[in-house]
Amino acid sequence: MKHLAIGILLAVTGLSAQADLKVFATVPEWGALAKEIGGDKVRVYTATNAFQDPHRIEAKPSLLAQARQANLVVAAGADLEIGWLPLVLRDSGNSAIQTGRPGYFEAASFVNRLDVPATLDRSHGDVHAAGNPHIHLDPRNVLKVGEALTARMAELDAANAAGYQAAFRTFAGKWQGAIARWEKEAAPLKGVPVLVHHQSFVYLSNWLGLKEVGSLEPKPGIEPTSGHLTGLLSRQQTAPAKMVLRAAYQQEGPSQWIAGKTGMPAVLLPYTVGGTSEAKDLFGLYDDTIQRLLKGMH
Ligand SMILES: [Zn+2]
Secondary structure, three states: OHHHHHHHHHHHHOOOOOOOEEEEEOOHHHHHHHHHHHHHHEEEEEOOOOOOOOOOOOOOHHHHHHHHHOOEEEEOOOOOOOOOHHHHHHHHOOHHHOOOOOOEEEHHHHOOOOOOOOOOOHHHOOOOOOOOOOHHHOHHHHHHHHHHHHHHHHHHOHHHHHHHHHHHHHHHHHHHHHHHHHHHHOHHHOOOEEEEOOOOOHHHHHHHOOEEEEEOOOOOOOOOOHHHHHHHHHHOOOOOOOEEEEEOOOOOHHHHHHHHHHOOOEEEEOOOOOOOOOOOOHHHHHHHHHHHHHHHOO
16 A cells, blocks of 8 residues: 555656656667666667667667657767668657757767868768767777766756766776776787778777778778779788678678688677677677687687
């Protein structure tokens, strides 16, 4: 009876013990971060999974329905979702989550972006004009984004602000410890030349000192062609790469082909949370990424 009475009271006053904030995350990494900060005070809907190319998502009715209810959109930004998110926002009819409103959050705007082009020329492919948006594979960026996201969640849901801040402090403490461990484990990767399928690992390479010597895509966002792959193969004579990296969402054919011709290992990286069975959360994503890179060295 007592529980029932409390339940009724909560319903009447409009308070709810759980899921105060509805978060619409465009990609798994930022959905995972929102969960770390929000715990059971948030309901996180993640619009895509690790096996989908986040640049190319269909603005399906199910996404619109979720966006319509959301209090906060957490996007990667820097044009990663430019092909689909603007449509979802527009058609959601939800004024709270439009660009520029507190309910719209872009992770990439809180970090230093790499590969910002000096000049814009779309003939160079699907160039990311605001710099490379795949910022989550430098764990120091995850901390910066986490700090900003905590502030935003606290602003939108003041009743739970202290809880979000405390959860982020706990996460950040564990995360800093993990960064130190990852950097130690990954030390043998420093200076190792690699090929990448798409430029989705530049922040990882920059952090760990991997040397990207080529991309399987002739231009960013353009699928590998046999001519381009043959060119990469001949460059192996002068500038040999030690492994070829791809994200879980990318087709394996091109990297398998170049691995078969050269004997270098084709290494699949989870890229985001859920990309491999080990990458269950943000910690697992990094643990597994580094283990797979180290394995590729042998
Ligand atoms: Zn990209």
